[in-house]
Amino acid sequence: MSDQFIFENKTYDEVQVGDTASLTRTAREEDFLVFANVSGNLNPYHLAAYAQEQEGLPETFAPGLWVGSLVSAVLGNHLPGAGTIYRSQHLKFHDMCRAGDELFVEAKVIAKLPDNVVRLDTKVVRKSDDALMMSGEAEVLAPTKKLRFDALPAPELILDHHPHFETIIEQAQKLAPVTTAVVAPEEEKSLGGALLAYKKGIITPILFGCTEKIRAAAEKIGMSLDGIEIVEEMDHARAASKAVDCIADGKAGALMKGHLHTDDLLRAALRKERGLRAGRRFTHVFVLDVPGLNHPLLVTDAAINIQPDLKTKADIVQNAIEVAISIGIEVPKAGILSAVETVNPDIPSSMDAALLSKMAERGQIKGGIVDGPLAMDNAVDLAAAHTKGITSEVAGKAEILVVPNLDAGNMLAKELAYISHAEPAGLVLGARVPIVLNSRSDGDLARLASCAIASLHHARIGKKGC
Known part of the structure; x- marks a missing residue:
């Protein structure tokens, strides 16, 4: 020494x-x-x-x-x-x-x-x-x-705060509020998240659901509904359909899930007549603010596509790249995860990862750098990548983690949230407008950040489709 x-x-x-x-x-x-x-x-x-x-x-x-x-x-x-x-x-x-x-x-x-x-x-x-x-x-x-x-090395402290979300929220507050159709915000958390985003000047909500339940939830959390439009509809499926009608009529630029089943919300968004399809598969992305990590981390798909094929994975990657750019990552680096970092015909996810990398090289996936297969360690840790002898612009520096299937994505995102104290924002992409999709257990910051990301994405993509 x-x-x-x-x-x-x-x-x-x-x-x-x-x-x-x-x-x-x-x-x-x-x-x-x-x-x-x-x-x-x-x-x-x-x-x-x-x-x-x-x-x-x-x-x-x-x-x-x-x-x-x-x-x-x-x-x-x-x-x-x-x-x-x-x-x-x-x-x-x-x-x-x-x-x-x-x-x-x-x-x-x-x-x-x-x-x-x-x-x-x-x-x-x-x-x-x-x-x-x-x-x-x-x-x-x-x-x-x-x-x-x-000299004794002091234990490293990782602060449990979320500066990346704070920055994203500040950026969204500089934009005009995006009118957002909020479906069934009939309990405290879903309503509170929408009203907080309204208070922060990020969204202008239109609430679709049972007026009595919405007002009761507002009373419980001590927040006012003054000046906020409420569209009465007792049935959740019909409330979702009315919210999509509102977007189809050009009266709203984002859709937000309240206290209803995700299936009811997406069924309305995916309807053939006056739905929200925009040419790509609907895919879900978690944007996570992980304490100690110097950039936001995106995990996809963790909520919609159960066992995606190669074509769907291409849409998953492209959608994630688009939203990463919207939140300020200039050239996003996407790591396609597998159990190994070498192509193995016996591991289908490694084959898909190699094909997605080649598709990005040929311009079939645009706007970011894509590499795989990468195992989790060498996707996010430079030392692990160097130990394995991996030379890559993505290895050790991935900002987007593309998982093989919904099981892996859901587990990874929730491990980061509950063990690493990450704050998760959730968005559905591939529609004409961003769809804010939070878990029922998400707190105010997760819901506020989700609205902020939707606002930034809507401002950048506009009517071209999200």
Whole structure:
């Protein structure tokens, strides 16, 4: 191990007045969120990027004690180092630290007192302009035993927040609200998601269903229906048909599932007369915001096509590429999943994956980069791809995961949601308009993000078909 990863303390006898130690640290919004979790300090000025309801908070400021805590790293790691015990710390704050500031933290010994006590001058300075952020004095018990040890790697923390969805929602709020036919929003979650998207300026809902149930659901969640059109229809199948009529008449640009069976909704959308067919198969895509992943992840098809053939898979890939572009991924990378990363005639999914890759090369699938077969590990992890010797623009960097069948897709998406704490948005593509299709268990963020993605996709694709 390199010497830079080895810490050696100074015992009380070794410490001399005038000794100094320092470190440099960049303040990050993620640090403030971790500090909020540990301390319980939820002041929105320190969490502006995550406080969606707050206004007038253009910058995120560091909590004062987070800045002060950096001193303890100098004392505990360097001077006096391992074995140091705090007795007191005086802090005076001179300026506000903002996310992105690079900080210089220093401790200097100013006195040695009896009983192994050492007094140090401590300060934190912003490097960009040498502004003093914090000053003070610390008194510590210095160690009496000499220690030399390897730096301990701190456990990696993955924050359970969803910045990609926050960005997508912000982008959608810049567009004109898309009029959305919402079918049977007759319970709290389905109605609440639509009303939240309305409140955020993403959609203008028209509600189709039982007026009495819709109003009761609104009362339960304490939200107003003022100014929102309700089309009375007790029967869910007929409500879905009326919603599709609304879209066929040009009065709405998106369809949203409420509290009804998916079959009833899609049956109306797929009807031959005045339906929503647009030339491609209807396919479903999960857009997932996975904590710790630096891009949205799309998983398809996980809800509609049970055992898709090659032609259907081509539509699945093309539809996913289209929506990935709509949410800001310029040239989406689609990994076609199989159990192996080599073509094996005994594994049909590997054969389909190879054919889909060749179809993309020949321009039969457009707008993205397609490669397969890829196993799950080497589709999303560069180290795994390198270990297997895979040279590919997609391997280790896939933004779209195309699964062999509905079973695999549904399991993968729900594993990411329930084990990796991903937030899932759901959309049906291939229709004339985007269809928002959420699970009954989805919360507000998933439904809001689904509406935002539908809005962005509608704005880009328009009447050409989604």
